Amino acid sequence: MAPTPSTPWLRVDLPRLRRNVRRVAEHAATAGVALRPHVKTHKSVEIARLQLASGAVGITVATIGEAETFVRNGVTDVFIAYPLWLDDASATRLRDLAIDARVAFGVDSVEGVANAARLLGATTAEVLVEVDSGHHRSGVAPDEAGTVAATATRTGLGVRGVFTFPGHSYAPDALAGAAADEADALARAAAALRAVGLEPEVLSGGSTPSLAHADTGVLSELRPGVYVFGDAQQWELGSCPPEDIALTCRSTVVSHAHGRVVLDAGSKVLGADRAPYATGFGRLLDHPDARIVLLSEHHAVVDLGGAPLPPLGSQVDVVPNHVCAAVNLVDTVYAEESGELRAWRVAARGLNA
Numbered sequence: 382m383a384p385t386p387s388t389p390w391l392r393v394d395l396p397r398l399r400r401n402v403r404r405v406a407e408h409a410a411t412a413g414v415a416l417r418p419h420v421k422t423h424k425s426v427e428i429a430r431l432q433l434a435s436g437a438v439g440i441t442v443a444t445i446g447e448a449e450t451f452v453r454n455g456v457t458d459v460f461i462a463y464p465l466w467l468d469d470a471s472a473t474r475l476r477d478l479a480i481d482a483r484v485a486f487g488v489d490s491v492e493g494v495a496n497a498a499r500l501l502g503a504t505t506a507e508v509l510v511e512v513d514s515g516h517h518r519s520g521v522a523p524d525e526a527g528t529v530a531a532t533a534t535r536t537g538l539g540v541r542g543v544f545t546f547p548g549h550s551y552a553p554d555a556l557a558g559a560a561a562d563e564a565d566a567l568a569r570a571a572a573a574l575r576a577v578g579l580e581p582e583v584l585s586g587g588s589t590p591s592l593a594h595a596d597t598g599v600l601s602e603l604r605p606g607v608y609v610f611g612d613a614q615q616w617e618l619g620s621c622p623p624e625d626i627a628l629t630c631r632s633t634v635v636s637h638a639h640g641r642v643v644l645d646a647g648s649k650v651l652g653a654d655r656a657p658y659a660t661g662f663g664r665l666l667d668h669p670d671a672r673i674v675l676l677s678e679h680h681a682v683v684d685l686g687g688a689p690l691p692p693l694g695s696q697v698d699v700v701p702n703h704v705c706a707a708v709n710l711v712d713t714v715y716a717e718e719s720g721e722l723r724a725w726r727v728a729a730r731g732l733n734a
C-alpha cells in the first residue's frame with residue numbers, strides 16, 4: 382500500500398470508479414452494443430484492465446504511443462480513433478503493433494488512406510472512416526465515406542467500418558441533439574459504404590455527455606472515455622452527478638488572503654481548461670456552491686459563496702474541469718478503497734505521437 386502523498390495529489394475513489402465502469406458496461410450489454418472505452422482519460426493499465434474485465438471488447442486510444450503502451454501491457458484489441466498521417470517511422474511502429482494485437486486506425490481523406498497504404502504495405506491493421514456528425518473537427522461528410530473506404534480497399538487496406546465523435550455534445554442542452562446527429566451521420570456513412578459494395582462491421586460513436594442518448598439501434602460500438610471519473614464539465618452539463626465523480630485533487634487550504642480560500646492546487650495539477658459554459662476553473666466536491674474563480678500555476682482561489690471558510694491547513698477535494706487534462710499532468714494517481722491507497726502509474730502519460 383502507498384503512503385499518503387503530500388498535497389496536491391490526484392485521488393481516485395475506487396468504489397465509485399468500479400461503479401462507473403460497471404454501469405456503462407451494463408448499459409452497453411443491455412443495449413447489445415460493444416463498449417470500447419477511450420483510455421486517453423486515465424492512461425492507466427490498471428483501469429483498462431477493470432474496463433476489459435467488465436466486458437469492454439477492446440480499447441480506444443488517440444496515438445500510436447498510447448496503443449504501444451497498452452499492447453505492451455497485455456491489451457490485444459486497439460482502435461486508434463484518430464486520422465493518422467503516417468511517416469516512415471510511425472508506419473513501422475503501426476505495422477509492428479498489428480503483429481502483436483488487433484489494430485485499427487482512423488482515416489478521413491483519400492490522400493491519408495493512400496499514404497497509409499503505401500507506407501504500411503502488407504498489414505492486418507484495418508481502417509475506420511471518420512465522419513463529421515456536427516463537431517466540425519476532423520471527419521469527412523457522411524456521404525463521402527464511401528469514396529475514402531473504396532480507396533482503402535483498392536490500395537490494400539481492410540475497412541472495418543465508420544466512426545464519429547459527437548463532440549458538440551459539450552454544450553448546455555446539446556446532449557440528446559448531438560446523439561441524434563451521431564446516429565444520422567453513422568447511418569448515412571454506412572449507406573455510403575454499401576453503395577460502393579462494402580458492408581461496415583462497426584458503426585462507432587460515443588462521447589460521455591451524449592452516452593445516455595446514443596441510438597443503439599444504429600450504433601454498434603460506444604467509445605466514451607471521461608465516464609470512468611466524471612469531472613466538473615460533466616457535472617455542469619448534467620451528464621455526471623457529483624456523487625459519481627471518482628477523481629479529485631486532494632488539496633490543502635494554504636491561505637485565507639482577502640477573506641477567500643487559497644488552495645495549493647493550480648493549473649499544473651488541475652489543468653487550465655475552461656469551456657465557455659464552465660462556471661469557474663473547477664469545483665469543490667463537498668461544497669457545491671463554491672467556484673474556483675482564479676487559477677495560477679500553484680494557486681486556486683475559491684469563492685465559497687458566503688459559506689464559512691475551511692480552516693487553514695485543512696484539506697478539500699477539487700473536481701477538475703477536464704479530468705483527462707489533469708491526469709496527463711501527473712506520473713501517478715492514487716486509488717483509495719477502505720482507507721488504503723494504491724499508486725497507479727499514468728503509464729501512457731505524454732505519449733502524443
Ligand SMILES: Cc1ncc(COP(=O)(O)O)c(C=O)c1O
Nearest residue numbers: 419462546588589604605606607
Ligand atoms: C475520437 C474520440 N472518441 C471518443 C472520445 C471520448 O469522449 P469523452 O471524452 O466525451 O468521453 C473522444 C474524446 O475526446 C474522442 O476524441
